[in-house]
Amino acid sequence: MAAVSGNPDQSHKSHRSRQAGPSAKKKGKSDKKKRDVSEEKKHNPKAFAFNSSAKAKRLQSRASEKEQRRLHVPTIDRSIGEPAPYVVVVHGPPKVGKSLLIKSLVKHYTKHNLTEVRGPLTIVSGKQRRLQFVECPNDINGMIDAAKFADVALLLIDGSYGFEMETFEFLNILQVHGFPKVMGVLTHLDKFKDVKKLKKTKQRLKHRFWTEIYDGAKLFYLSGLLHGKYPKREVHNLARFISVMKFHPLSWRASHPYLLVDRFEDVTPPERVHMNNKCDRNITLYGYLRGCNMKKGTKVHIAGVGDCNLAGVTSLADPCPLPSVAKKKGLRDKEKLFYAPMSGLGDLLYDKDAVYININDHLVQFSKVDDENEGVAQKGKNHDVGEVLVKSLQNTKYSIDEKLEKSFITLFSRKPPISSEAKSDAKGAYKEDVEHMNGPETSEKDESGEENEANGFDEENDAEKLDDSESPEQDKAGEKDRIAENEANDSDGESDDAREQQTSLKSDLKEQIEFHNGRLRRKAVSGSDVDHSDLKSSSSSEFSAEDEEYRNTEDDMGNTSKWKESLVERTVSRQGTNLMQLVYGKSASKSTTSNDKVKDSEDEQSEDDDFFKPKGEGNKKMSEGLDGDNVNAEDCSKFANHAKLKNWKDEVLIESIRDRFVTGDWSKAARRGQASDANSEDDDVGYGEFEDLETGEKYESPHMGNANDALEKKDDPAIEERRLKKLALRAKFDSQYPFSILSLYIMP
Ligand SMILES: Nc1nc2c(ncn2[C@@H]2O[C@H](COP(=O)(O)OP(=O)(O)OP(=O)(O)O)[C@@H](O)[C@H]2O)c(=O)[nH]1
Numbered sequence: 218m219a220a221v222s223g224n225p226d227q228s229h230k231s232h233r234s235r236q237a238g239p240s241a242k243k244k245g246k247s248d249k250k251k252r253d254v255s256e257e258k259k260h261n262p263k264a265f266a267f268n269s270s271a272k273a274k275r276l277q278s279r280a281s282e283k284e285q286r287r288l289h290v291p292t293i294d295r296s297i298g299e300p301a302p303y304v305v306v307v308h309g310p311p312k313v314g315k316s317l318l319i320k321s322l323v324k325h326y327t328k329h330n331l332t333e334v335r336g337p338l339t340i341v342s343g344k345q346r347r348l349q350f351v352e353c354p355n356d357i358n359g360m361i362d363a364a365k366f367a368d369v370a371l372l373l374i375d376g377s378y379g380f381e382m383e384t385f386e387f388l389n390i391l392q393v394h395g396f397p398k399v400m401g402v403l404t405h406l407d408k409f410k411d412v413k414k415l416k417k418t419k420q421r422l423k424h425r426f427w428t429e430i431y432d433g434a435k436l437f438y439l440s441g442l443l444h445g446k447y448p449k450r451e452v453h454n455l456a457r458f459i460s461v462m463k464f465h466p467l468s469w470r471a472s473h474p475y476l477l478v479d480r481f482e483d484v485t486p487p488e489r490v491h492m493n494n495k496c497d498r499n500i501t502l503y504g505y506l507r508g509c510n511m512k513k514g515t516k517v518h519i520a521g522v523g524d525c526n527l528a529g530v531t532s533l534a535d536p537c538p539l540p541s542v543a544k545k546k547g548l549r550d551k552e553k554l555f556y557a558p559m560s561g562l563g564d565l566l567y568d569k570d571a572v573y574i575n576i577n578d579h580l581v582q583f584s585k586v587d588d589e590n591e592g593v594a595q596k597g598k599n600h601d602v603g604e605v606l607v608k609s610l611q612n613t614k615y616s617i618d619e620k621l622e623k624s625f626i627t628l629f630s631r632k633p634p635i636s637s638e639a640k641s642d643a644k645g646a647y648k649e650d651v652e653h654m655n656g657p658e659t660s661e662k663d664e665s666g667e668e669n670e671a672n673g674f675d676e677e678n679d680a681e682k683l684d685d686s687e688s689p690e691q692d693k694a695g696e697k698d699r700i701a702e703n704e705a706n707d708s709d710g711e712s713d714d715a716r717e718q719q720t721s722l723k724s725d726l727k728e729q730i731e732f733h734n735g736r737l738r739r740k741a742v743s744g745s746d747v748d749h750s751d752l753k754s755s756s757s758s759e760f761s762a763e764d765e766e767y768r769n770t771e772d773d774m775g776n777t778s779k780w781k782e783s784l785v786e787r788t789v790s791r792q793g794t795n796l797m798q799l800v801y802g803k804s805a806s807k808s809t810t811s812n813d814k815v816k817d818s819e820d821e822q823s824e825d826d827d828f829f830k831p832k833g834e835g836n837k838k839m840s841e842g843l844d845g846d847n848v849n850a851e852d853c854s855k856f857a858n859h860a861k862l863k864n865w866k867d868e869v870l871i872e873s874i875r876d877r878f879v880t881g882d883w884s885k886a887a888r889r890g891q892a893s894d895a896n897s898e899d900d901d902v903g904y905g906e907f908e909d910l911e912t913g914e915k916y917e918s919p920h921m922g923n924a925n926d927a928l929e930k931k932d933d934p935a936i937e938e939r940r941l942k943k944l945a946l947r948a949k950f951d952s953q954y955p956f957s958i959l960s961l962y963i964m965p
Contacts (some may be wrong), residue, residue, distance in 0.1 A: 231713060293937065299539050301505035302339050303464055304385075304477060306363045308371030310381040310738065311355050314404040318439075319350045321452045322459075327554040337479040339505075339537045342460045347537060349505075353387070360387050362520045364394040364479045365509075368464055372401045376438075377408035382728050382739035388448070395467040400435045401426045402455070407441025473499035474511040476504035480558040497526070503558075597737055599733025689709065721828060 236242040267273035307315045323331045326340045326348075338350045353363040353370075360383075363370075372384055372389060391397065403422060409415035423436050437455050439447045446452075480503040489496050502519075511517075516524050537556035695864045729740040863870055875881050 292688060299535070301507045302349040302537075303368040303944060304337070304349045304351060304366050305369045305371060305459060306351050306353050306367035307371045307373065308353035308360070308363065308384075308387050309402075309404075310375065310383040311736065312734075313373045313375045314439075315352050315373055318371070318402065318404075318447065318452075319352060322350065322456055323555065324446075324453050325449070325456045329555060331557075331560060336557065337477055338502075338555065338557040338560060339479065340555045341537065341540060341553075342456070342542055345539060346460060348459065349479070351477070355383065357386065358389075358521065360390050361394075364389075364390045365520070366475065367391070367397045369398045369400065369459065369462065370398060374401060374403050374422065374426075375405045376403040376422060377405040378733065378738065378740065379422070380741040382741050385429070385741055397467070398464070399430055400437065400458070401430075404438060404439050405441075406438060415613045442527055472506050472509060473507060474508045476502070476506045476511075478504040479556070480504075562597075579589045653930070881921045910920065 267276075307319055309315050319334045319338065320331045323329060323338060323340060326342050331338070334350075334352050336351075340348055340350070342348045351363065351366075353360060364387070370387070372387065374380060374384060388399075391399065401422075403419065406415060406419075409418065419438060426436050427434055435458070437451070437458075439451050439455075441448070441451075482499050482503075483498055485496070485498040490498075511527070511530050513527065513530060515527055517527050518524050536558075537553055576954045727742045729742050730737055731740060732738075733740075865871065
């Protein structure tokens with residue numbers, strides 16, 4: 218038997234409150250009352266009142282600022298159907314990890330491994346969004362093109378090395394083209410062995426990045442490689458950030474049609490090409506149309522090619538549709554999450570007049586080869602000769618004729634390759650120099666100086682060498698740099714770079730060309746930036762130095778635009794000699810002012826000389842001086858007779874025609890015309906008539922007779938009568954129409 222004993226102190230479980238019915242309603246009311254009272258207590262207005270007016274003002278301004286930020290000018294969305302994929306341009310100096318980042322992102326979005334990155338890669342990044350990744354080429358033209366279509370720019374920066382000039386160049390180009398969204402990505406951070414130093418460098422680069430774009434610009438850190446790929450988590454974060462990013466289309470782009478070509482096909486009839494290899498080709502370009510609709514007859518500009526006529530535009534089926542739009546036809550149909558025809562991805566290709574289906578080799582059963590042919594057919598590792606032949610034929614893009622035509626012989630290469638011997642010579646010479654420098658005898662020093670000149674070293678380098686020779690390690694690094702510089706000095710093309718270095722040294726952000734990791738790199742050194750290539754040999758003293766350096770760079774950041782000066786100088790220095798200039802001489806358009814000055818002084822000098830020159834020749838010279846240069850400035854190959862044109866900026870000339878307009882005084886003009894007629898006659902009279910003061914002889918001009926005739930004419934009573942008649946008629950006309958001609962326009 219079990220005895221149940223109750224504990225008198227035990228509290229009873231309260232009844233469940235009513236959920237429905239009239240009592241539940243009552244309860245709800247009472248609860249609400251209670252809540253109101255408690256809320257009143259909570260929101261005691263006095264408790265949250267501002268104690269200081271300054272704080273109140275600050276908070277108010279902040280609130281209004283936030284409110285303003287939320288407001289956007291409404292953009293009219295004229296796009297029809299699905300929006301075109303957003304273009305993500307991945308930019309960075311060479312070997313920074315651009316391809317690897319694209320591969321990692323593509324792998325993240327599509328679960329596909331990409332072997333090579335070529336051309337734009339379209340991927341589906343979400344239910345409503347597609348992205349197109351493009352690797353930005355490492356040349357300035359490529360950068361300019363990429364800046365034109367980029368919706369987002371991922372700027373890759375080698376964290377272990379610092380900023381390179383390419384990044385700043387691209388930023389400058391972006392500024393001109395309308396700034397798209399920009400995100401920085403730091404790579405090669407695994408090269409830092411010291412965590413503290415890594416942190417400091419991250420901070421320093423972040424602040425430098427912010428000064429160039431805006432405070433708070435997003436900078437991602439990719440900590441290193443994991444099995445030759447970027448860590449999944451970091452790539453995931455970056456991908457997520459790109460996926461949710463808001464895009465505000467640039468107004469210019471929204472109102473102009475443009476497309477990023479992801480595939481092109483030469484559809485010229487083969488017989489036409491066969492007849493004339495250089496005939497005008499018909500090219501079909503494929504890509505997503507952005508901006509607005511394209512008209513049929515418009516001319517299109519193809520970057521790097523020029524203006525071309527558009528034969529027609531047709532809309533094709535979307536090769537990479539959004540998942541919401543794509544209809545699955547069968548269970549075996551996989552969702553197409555990517556489309557990259559230039560990289561060889563995507564199964565189906567829609568052409569203007571055909572559809573290509575790409576079938577993987579392992580899905581194809583090739584016909585078996587006959588036994589007797591097997592011996593011949595076998596080649597290498599079980600590769601069928603026929604198969605190899607067909608594949609090689611498929612891969613061939615150009616015929617032998619075309620290949621031959623494309624091959625060319627360089628007579629004068631821009632950068633002659635330097636043999637290893639030459640390099641070792643340069644090294645040897647340099648070592649000798651250093652030895653000579655350290656040697657006590659002055660005569661040896663002189664010799665080394667001569668050698669230096671022969672090798673293209675200058676005095677500045679010598680001074681550097683003395684510094685470098687202090688430690689063997691530095692010596693080595695310096696030697697490398699110097700060899701690189703020497704190479705630059707030796708060749709014509711590269712001497713530009715050396716000049717660049719010199720010119721850019723003047724500006725705040727300097728370009729430092731150095732040999733690093735087996736290649737020449739253009740490091741961007743801002744102010745007191747110090748090379749931190751010796752990452753592994755960090756010490757505590759270094760940190761303090763770097764701290765200072767960081768502070769210094771922050772100070773220098775105010776003057777960031779200075780580095781751009783070097784760009785201009787370099788562009789000017791890079792401008793190759795024009796053939797036209799070589800043949801016809803330099804255009805005078807740039808130096809017109811100096812020319813004018815020279816002309817003025819020449820004029821002053823030759824004023825006296827002109828006296829002894831025939832009149833016609835003097836005029837000719839004048840016209841040449843005025844316009845001959847302009848002829849050169851415009852186009853030397855075309856003849857333009859500017860000599861006949863008058864300078865209508867001249868006040869005297871303007872005055873001379875003022876009365877010919879309706880606003881002018883016509884009667885005055887008529888009078889002046891008469892006077893000028895008379896003057897010209899007088900001029901004619903004076904022409905050629907002079908008195909030799911030495912001999913006292915008087916020479917009469919041959920026009921003298923005519924002048925006399927004119928005078929006689931004036932005296933002729935018949936002519937005089939006719940003139941008076943004319944004047945009377947005019948007076949009569951004036952009395953009839955007393956208003957001026959101008960008023961005719963004003964009065965009804
Ligand atoms: N240690 C380390 N190596 C990296 C990192 N990122 C890229 N690399 C390596 O750098 C090399 C160059 O990478 P790529 O992706 O080819 O660089 P890229 O910028 O596309 O090069 P180019 O197209 O030639 O300009 C590869 O061998 C990568 O493995 C990184 O963060 N750390």
